[in-house]
Amino acid sequence: MIKAQSVRKVFGSVTVLDSVDLTVAPGEVVSILGSSGSGKSTLIRCINGLERLDGGSITVDDFDVSKPKELAEARKRSGTVFQMFNLYPHMTALQNVTLAPVEVLKRPKAEAEAEGRALLASVGLGDRADAFPSQLSGGQRQRVGICRALAMKPRYLLLDEVTSALDPEMTADVLDILAKLAKEGTTMVFVTHEIEFARTISSRVVFLEKGRLVVDLPTEQFFAADGGLANPRIAQFLSKMRKD
Structure with a gap:
């Protein structure tokens, strides 16, 4: 289970996260929305330990991400897919996917490569395993990023605006893969601006406003007239996102 309690993060004079509480249980798909x-x-970034907390705590399966020795264990349990792919440009798709299982989990190279090729094939990239990132489209690079996260066999998948740099066709391909993962029971925390996709795959929707968690509701209730839309700010947000 992922638990964030009274999380606070400050950059200079700006409070970016203010007393945020969030719990994600195994099997849930939680979409995080907000302007x-x-x-x-x-x-x-706080959940995966890339940002140091200025207050509160975050644990992943009871491992405290603020403690260096426990952070390594927490990261073994949560894979992250970034907005801008963050692939190693000098490595092939397969090498990007297999690096962490070999170096961090100490998996035999041949075993990791076999599983890496299977993962790439599952997202339609079986014939691109030996291609470098510069030889791949944006959508293909994002699919490699998803495979890289899944190669660690994480309990939780953290996704940060993974379609924001993609064109509509590439976006559809990536969303199809994520929908399949959700259907298979993969636990996901999904930061997104894809409102209808969030409605389709999420078990819960969280709404952040100026660093504060304003709403945390089951998806149907969030989008229903007697739930999220009863909140004028959320109604305004959803209306604007649909127009965009």
């Missing part, structure tokens, strides 16, 4: 600057991506 730009609301703290969505920062929360993901």
Whole structure:
């Protein structure tokens, strides 16, 4: 289970996260919505230990991400897919996927490569395993990023605006893969601006506003007239996102 309690993060004079509480149980798909600057991506970066907390605590399966010795264990349990792919440009797709299982989990190279090729094939990249990132489209690079996260066999998948740099066709391909993972029971925390996709795959929706968690509701209730839409700010946000 992922538990964030009274999480606070400050950059200079700006409070980016302010007393945020969030719990994600295994099997849940939690979408995090909010306008730009609301703290969505920062929360993901705090969960995987890329940002140091200024208050509160975050644990992943009871491992405290603020403690270096426990952070390594927490990261073994949560894979992250970033907005801008973050692949190693000098490594092939397969090498990007297998690096962490070999170096961190100490998996035999041949075993990791066999599983890596199977993962790439599962997202339609079986014939691109030996291609370098510069030889791949944006959508293909993002699929490699998803495979890289899954190669660690994480209990939780953290996704930070993974379609924001993609064109509509590439976006559809990546969302199809994530929908399949959700259907298979993969636990996901999904920062997104894809409102209808969030409605389709999420078990819960969280809404952040100026660093504060305003709403945490089951998906149907969040989008229903007697739930999330009863909140004028959320109604305004959803209306604007649908127009965009």
